[in-house]
Amino acid sequence: MEGLPRNGTPLECSPLGGGQARAIAEAFRPVQAWGNRRDYYYTRGKLGSDPLYDGVLQHLPEDGLPLLDLGCGLGLFAHVLRQRGHRQPYLGVDVDAGKIARAQRAAAGLDEVRFECLDVQAPLPAQAGHVLLLDVLQYLDMQPQLDLLRAASARVAAGGRLLLRTPLATGDRRDRTTRVADRLAWLVGWMGTRPRHYPAPAQLTATLAEAGLQVDTLRPLHGRTPFNSWLLVARRSPV
Template identity: 35%
Template sequence: MTGRRPDAAGRRALALYRDAPWQERAHVHVRWWSAPFRRLVTLLPEAGPVLEIGCGHGLFSAYAALSGERRHVVGVDIDADKIAAGAVAAARVPNLELTVAPDGAVPAGPWAAVVVVDVLYLLPADAQRALLAAAAAQVAPGGRLVVKEMGASPAWKVRWNRWQETLSVRVLRITEGSATFTFVDPSVMAGWLREDGLTVTATRLDAGRVHPHHVLVAERAPA
């Protein structure tokens, strides 16, 4: 199993934030240790244009860029403060751009990969559906959409995750999003992506972790 300790590219990505205020440094470190970034980066193509929707401070985008110099990674988020913080770090990585995008907007592709990590649960189900359809439409032939969200089981991990998100979004206000969370069952989301013409593989990523991490890899057939 790929570990959670930062590899060389992960250490370089985290080090990009060394001059940031302590809250941002702490945030990116918590993101690293709580999300399965090392597994997720292996799901991206080794080269080509990659879009991350909802990149936050840009840690995963930076990691994807630093671990694959033939990728050109663009990260977008609705939160201008996070993008401003991330842009300082991104300035040190030639194959990385971070930019603000309006809610629901998907920059035009074609993208070799579009990746969405722990964003959709902040949106109502119909907005999740619409954002995935818009993202799928920008995936190049032979490309893929990688969607990391939380799974629907086991119950204790689902409860733990809800508690932590309530703290992060409603109490500490670290993350922008609606007042409620909508965790769509991955099997439902996979159905949406199949309706959009993609071939979907679903994988649980929660072994050895307290969060019910789950990823969908949705591939568009080559031309």
């Protein structure tokens, strides 16, 4: 596939340990013993199987710049951030009002962590710093993807980074598996919209470069999962 390194070297990263995952999942345990535990078990499973958080944190400087998490879902990255000792202000936004409400409840004990219900296709919060865009792009059509990349790039401060994980249109087994899983997540109601467009790597890198960011080589970030997940790190030069 054009724009991809041949046999791209996966990042050396791992999921959270069982104790770490359980500690975060406790924040999502329902107050009533008979309450719905879907978020609790999802959090344990997600944190304990996906190397996303370790992989992204390896590229997130501890420089005090605020962090904007676009399409944050339940806000798990905020919990991992604080568990690992990162103290920068965090703002997570997502279009799913139900997830945002549950994220706010679970993060009640975390300092300088905020959540807002916002469609990432609307004007983004006026916050400059580092930006996360994790497993979001495939739920937008191509032109809205490009618009979001430009808008997200504009929120990257001098010396800041845009950390992007996304599946890519590679046409291999991982690609096909990811498309099926994303569609199932929509059909069962976990995601509020169906997958729409899987980006081509060359278009991603060109769009970010045009927005003034220095783009690193794409690296696989799927760990032992069967999905077609790739990490892209884009940086804005310091003043």
